[in-house]
Amino acid sequence: VLNGYAGVSKDMHEKVMAIANQMGYVPNAAAISLVKKKSAILGVIYEVSSGFSNLYFSAILEAFRLEAEANGYMLMLLSQSTEHQIEYWKHCLSHKITSVFIISTRDQSVVENELRNHGISVLTLDPIHQSANLIATDNAQAMNLSLSYLYHLGHRKIAFLQGSLTTYVGKARLDAYREFVKQHNLTPMVLLERDNPSYSLQEGYDTTMGLLKQFDAIDAMACCSDVLALGAIYALQDSGYVLPRDVSVMGFDDLRLCEIVRPKLSTVRQNSRLIGKTACETLLKMDDPTSVLKPIQVEASLVLRDSTAPKKP
């Protein structure tokens, strides 16, 4: 009667609903799950070391949650209790969770395989290493956006401030730079012997100092994160450059920090709203957990502020 069965008269329906409401009736999720052998719960592994990217990750989680909600699903934050020896997959099986979204700053490929081997669909955001089913910003497109903009401003000596050289994301961005440089016949200005695995301010500062020593007359810098970009800005300022007059700097991420820094940072915005939504949609229609989707790439966009300017004549 309550399940929206078609063959019920309208007033009867209303009557029943009214009484149900009045009695405070709420269906018991456990009983439903028990008989249906499934539950309307999506699993989330959210293990984010408290860095800056938190902002980005929590925006994605929120978007994911909203989409889940719109589809009648609840989110469960999965715990991996090492003490009680209960693993993620057990929690999932126990709660009849068949899809898991991984948002993590650590490498979760082991967990991922474990889950998949137990018949659970998995989608990983920005995986450290290439992963079976991943969703991420289209790094090639995003980096291109950044570089093209600098190019159109008239800059030709465009240096690249890389992030991690070993992660999936880091490599993709570097590749995009190489490709761009080749296509436009520019001199590559990048210090490949340096790795900036933590995308930190200090790494950005140091690597920029290195770039400044190695190459003279840098017009512009394309950075792999906003924090790296800020490090670059400090290094440039400490070296006597005035920004953006002398050098243009582009960040990556569009963290809130961009707006409170001087000069305000031009950057590439990752579309967290769309990523979270798409992630949820993808998981919900992924019927075979072992299937390998092609990486889901979400387009990024440019946010222009005060750290970029046309090349001075």
Add this chain to the structure above:
Amino acid sequence: VLNGYAGVSKDMHEKVMAIANQMGYVPNAAAISLVKKKSAILGVIYEVSSGFSNLYFSAILEAFRLEAEANGYMLMLLSQSTEHQIEYWKHCLSHKITSVFIISTRDQSVVENELRNHGISVLTLDPIHQSANLIATDNAQAMNLSLSYLYHLGHRKIAFLQGSLTTYVGKARLDAYREFVKQHNLTPMVLLERDNPSYSLQEGYDTTMGLLKQFDAIDAMACCSDVLALGAIYALQDSGYVLPRDVSVMGFDDLRLCEIVRPKLSTVRQNSRLIGKTACETLLKMDDPTSVLKPIQVEASLVLRDSTAPKKP
């Protein structure tokens, strides 16, 4: 047999466990919940507008999760589907959730009462308005820490850069300043006609400019957030002051931003780890949902960096 019943021989126990593991046995949470009429799930309302404090909130969520995990509880992110007309409390009743932790940048007092009226225990983090059961940083102690430190550096003309004047937290901090000023016989330096409800950079900037116009010779500023403090720093720098030589500035929150700003920001750190843990403990032992606990105040600590210095002679 599997439930840890005492009267079973050890080797029998091991034997059973081995076979159970081999068979991939995982207990069905729904069935357990159905028969026990309860579930090992804590509810979380996590609705955080994407501001800076995200960092703080997600650290607390993480700490809360870890403590929940240690106690064998899972976390469920509650959704309020307005479209399907399902409210938080229905979700809770449906899933036999009896405790909810609210982390929200919005006022949730309506939700709070609704939940409580349905027999669900609620604890709210940093509520906008005074709330029945709340957990928060001990704002009086925290503000005192900040002010005392500035005082001990030799500063006597200590201005106060308030945040919101209408929220529970904002008022508590202002009260602490007033109290301190009275006790130490200082001149109050605060612009009460200005409200800085969004704790934003611009508000910090503008209000500081106002303070500078109103009072001459400010020694130090105690701010209600790190972002406000940064606004103050910009205002001071734009007015020709060199920091921290001329003016000392203290923030509040200890966001990551403190470390990447110049000068690095001295601030008051809210103990997110302890707050999250305590919140979970409190909820788990709160047997009567209607009981009104006294506010749980968690001590803050000082983090000293480069934005504070002794008063120049």
Add this chain to the structure above:
DNA sequence: TTGAAAGCGCTAACAG
């Protein structure tokens, strides 16, 4: 110490 049975709240299938 072991076995059997009832029942938690619901859905689905089938008979009226």
Add this chain to the structure above:
DNA sequence: CTGTTAGCGCTTTCAA
């Protein structure tokens, strides 16, 4: 259109 029934996987109680 309505009513009845079996059974989802587990715990608990009672009987052997």
